[in-house]
Amino acid sequence: MDALGNPLRFLLTGRQRHESTQAEALIADFLFDRLLADKSYDFDHFLPLITALGAEAVIPPRANRTEQRAYDKHWYKERHLVECFINKIKHSRRIFSRFDKLARRYLGFLSFVGTLIWLR
Numbered sequence: 001m002d003a004l005g006n007p008l009r010f011l012l013t014g015r016q017r018h019e020s021t022q023a024e025a026l027i028a029d030f031l032f033d034r035l036l037a038d039k040s041y042d043f044d045h046f047l048p049l050i051t052a053l054g055a056e057a058v059i060p061p062r063a064n065r066t067e068q069r070a071y072d073k074h075w076y077k078e079r080h081l082v083e084c085f086i087n088k089i090k091h092s093r094r095i096f097s098r099f100d101k102l103a104r105r106y107l108g109f110l111s112f113v114g115t116l117i118w119l120r
Contacts, residue, residue: 005081012107024049034058034072036079089113 002008008030011022020040027035027050034056042062050057058075061068089095092113100106 003078005085007085010107010110012103012110020046027053034075036076036082038079039063 009026011025013019013022018040020043023037023041023046032053032055035050036058039060039062042059042065047057047059056072056075058072058079060071060076089110092109093099095106095110095113098106100109
C-alpha cells in the first residue's frame with residue numbers, strides 16, 4: 001500500500017499460509033521511508049532487512065518478546081488505511097469467499113477490484 005492506502009502489489013498464497021511469509025517479496029524493488037505493519041510481521045530476520053533498506057520499521061513488538069522495542073505509535077495509527085482497503089475488497093463476495101478455482105483468475109479479479117478502488 002502507498003501512503004494513501006492504495007494497493008501496489010498483490011501476492012497470492014495458499015489458504016493455510018500466513019501472509020507474513022511473503023513480506024520480503026512484497027517490499028522488493030520499492031523505495032520507502034517507513035514500513036507500517038501489524039505484530040505478525042515482527043520477526044527477527046525481517047526487521048534488519050527494513051533497516052538495511054534505510055527505512056524505519058513501524059511494527060509493534062509481539063507480546064512474547066523478551067525485550068520490547070520502541071515504535072512510533074503516531075505513525076502506526078495510519079495503518080487503518082490497510083484495514084479500510086481490506087474492508088472495501090471484502091464487499092465483493094467473489095473475493096472473500098474465493099469462488100475461483102484457479103489462482104490466476106482470483107488474482108486477476110482481485111487486481112481488477114484493487115484498480116477500481118484505486119481510481120475512486
